[in-house]
Amino acid sequence: MKMSLAVENGNTLATLQAFLKRLLEKNLVDVLLVPMRTPGGTITPTLVSQVDLLDQADPLAPVLPINAATWAGKISQHQPRPRLGAVLRSCEARALVELTKMAQASLEDLIIIAIDCAGTYNPPTFLEKQAQASSNLWMELYNAARQTPQVLNPELRAACQVCEQPVYEAAPIRLRLLESDLGQSLLLEITSEIAEKLGWQANESQGMSPEVEALINSRTQAREQAFTQIRTRLEGEEGIPGVFAACVRCHNCMTVCPICYCKTCVFKSAIFDHEPMKYVEWAQQKGAYRLPADTMLFHLTRLNHMALSCVGCGMCTDACPSELPVGMVFRSIGQRLQQTFEYLPGRDVNEPLPLVTFKADEWTDIGV
Amino acid sequence: MTETKEFEPKIIAFLCNWCTYTGADLAGTSRLQYPPNVRIIRLMCSGAVDPMYVLKASLAGADGVLIGGCHPGDCHYQEGNYKARRRVIALKEILHSAGFDDDRVWLRWISASEGSRFAETVREMTEAIRAKGPNPLKQMWAV
Ligand code: SF4
Ligand code: SF4
Ligand code: FES
Numbered sequence: 001m002k003m004s005l006a007v008e009n010g011n012t013l014a015t016l017q018a019f020l021k022r023l024l025e026k027n028l029v030d031v032l033l034v035p036m037r038t039p040g041g042t043i044t045p046t047l048v049s050q051v052d053l054l055d056q057a058d059p060l061a062p063v064l065p066i067n068a069a070t071w072a073g074k075i076s077q078h079q080p081r082p083r084l085g086a087v088l089r090s091c092e093a094r095a096l097v098e099l100t101k102m103a104q105a106s107l108e109d110l111i112i113i114a115i116d117c118a119g120t121y122n123p124p125t126f127l128e129k130q131a132q133a134s135s136n137l138w139m140e141l142y143n144a145a146r147q148t149p150q151v152l153n154p155e156l157r158a159a160c161q162v163c164e165q166p167v168y169e170a171a172p173i174r175l176r177l178l179e180s181d182l183g184q185s186l187l188l189e190i191t192s193e194i195a196e197k198l199g200w201q202a203n204e205s206q207g208m209s210p211e212v213e214a215l216i217n218s219r220t221q222a223r224e225q226a227f228t229q230i231r232t233r234l235e236g237e238e239g240i241p242g243v244f245a246a247c248v249r250c251h252n253c254m255t256v257c258p259i260c261y262c263k264t265c266v267f268k269s270a271i272f273d274h275e276p277m278k279y280v281e282w283a284q285q286k287g288a289y290r291l292p293a294d295t296m297l298f299h300l301t302r303l304n305h306m307a308l309s310c311v312g313c314g315m316c317t318d319a320c321p322s323e324l325p326v327g328m329v330f331r332s333i334g335q336r337l338q339q340t341f342e343y344l345p346g347r348d349v350n351e352p353l354p355l356v357t358f359k360a361d362e363w364t365d366i367g368v
Numbered sequence: 369m370t371e372t373k374e375f376e377p378k379i380i381a382f383l384c385n386w387c388t389y390t391g392a393d394l395a396g397t398s399r400l401q402y403p404p405n406v407r408i409i410r411l412m413c414s415g416a417v418d419p420m421y422v423l424k425a426s427l428a429g430a431d432g433v434l435i436g437g438c439h440p441g442d443c444h445y446q447e448g449n450y451k452a453r454r455r456v457i458a459l460k461e462i463l464h465s466a467g468f469d470d471d472r473v474w475l476r477w478i479s480a481s482e483g484s485r486f487a488e489t490v491r492e493m494t495e496a497i498r499a500k501g502p503n504p505l506k507q508m509w510a511v
Binding site for chain 1 (some may be wrong): 419420423424425427428429437439441447449450451453454455456457458459461462463465466467468475476477503506507508509511
């Protein structure tokens with residue numbers, strides 16, 4: 001059901017904090033996973049049990065230091081577990097759905113509190129802008145997200161500039177921030193069951209959805225352009241070896257990927273500790289051998305492992321020391337795979353992962 | 369004068385123990401002729417072919433990779449080949465999207481009694497790969 005919370009004294013953040021406090025006070029959840037402002041001014045996902053500390057919660061701050069799905073997963077994965085409320089942006093919620101399918105998370109005792117997203121900065125850009133800002137960073141972004149025609153913001157994280165799914169609709173609680181006039185009111189979409197536990201009734205119906213559509217359309221366009229660009233490189237002279245030429249195989253992209261959960265990742269295993277003479281053999285086979293070894297094998301294997309579930313959060317791109325367009329490569333290839341299997345990661349927790357299921361009567365022309 | 373050595377494709381074959389590998393064996397014991405270009409690796413099921421094996425072979429310069437499994441419905445582990453089929457489709461899509469020639473990777477269902485089909489497949493694949501020429505990755509040291 002749809003609801004509206006009145007913003008008092010123009011303090012939107014306080015209204016949002018009060019809402020979060022209520023979830024703990026009314027004992028809807030035991031703990032909340034929510035971005036908090038640290039004493040140093042940075043924002044980081046935090047697990048909060050004490051109500052008054054939520055004065056430091058700041059889910060509106062436009063920064064995404066990590067994809068918190070990883071932590072929502074670790075904290076919900078198996079029994080005994082808390083009743084957890086997790087405040088997540090769309091790409092985090094979708095990653096959490098994928099992790100649930102991989103048995104790395106459970107939605108059983110977990111309430112996703114999804115916030116409509118107007119895009120985020122990476123941490124250094126965020127801190128810089130925050131230091132300079134005369135106005136309110138998030139308000140600027142939400143206002144910009146509603147402008148027509150849309151203007152691309154080149155300072156946003158690369159992933160956000162092409163994010164066509166800023167809204168995660170399947171959440172039991174959704175803060176419809178893109179539809180709200182944020183100085184006046186906070187719009188919510190909430191299941192009637194939860195609303196009842198919080199002691200609330202429906203009091204509002206319409207938001208400003210046409211504007212959200214404009215945002216989604218312009219982001220989709222930007223995404224298509226970015227796909228065309230990276231595909232031209234991948235399928236042209238350069239190929240994937242050229243695009244990843246500067247990769248140092250630090251594994252950062254994998255470490256921050258919410259989908260790559262394997263604790264015994266093959267690339268950290270002894271299989272990739274080769275004997276000295278093995279390197280020599282390879283150097284002799286091709287005349288020379290690029291180091292770090294196995295870089296291309298690493299990326300192509302990782303594509304096989306996670307591209308079908310890639311939600312496009314772009315953490316990998318932000319983490320790459322060589323500033324490679326990792327996320328765009330994975331997303332563009334991921335999209336092709338997802339189309340082939342008619343699969344959309346994060347769409348439905350009951351939809352099986354394409355590579356663990358099959359139909360007997362599909363692709364019957366292959367193998368004959 | 370430069371000597372032009374004729375290109376002989378090198379094909380790595382990952383074959384299921386229960387069907388294609390036995391089919392290859394039958395081709396041998398029946399003295400069927402097929403090109404010596406294929407190097408066979410036996411696995412217990414086509415479902416045991418990790419895409420990484422195929423990638424490793426291709427990046428190291430194999431000119432072709434053949435994956436052989438039981439016909440749909442005949443897998444000894446019920447569903448290994450159905451899952452292999454999806455994995456191969458995904459792998460080929462990734463190879464293609466990454467700018468590689470995915471037609472160097474073949475999946476074929478060949479039963480234990482199909483010795484001649486095995487020999488025929490190897491002939492066909494050897495010629496198709498010969499027509500393509502060597503795997504460009506063989507010369508690329510920077511991958
Ligand atoms: S990728 Fe989308 S949902 Fe994620 S932070 Fe960026 S705009 Fe928000
Ligand atoms: S983060 Fe960048 S440099 Fe590190 S492994 Fe990934 S692509 Fe390579
Ligand atoms: S046993 Fe032959 S494909 Fe599974």
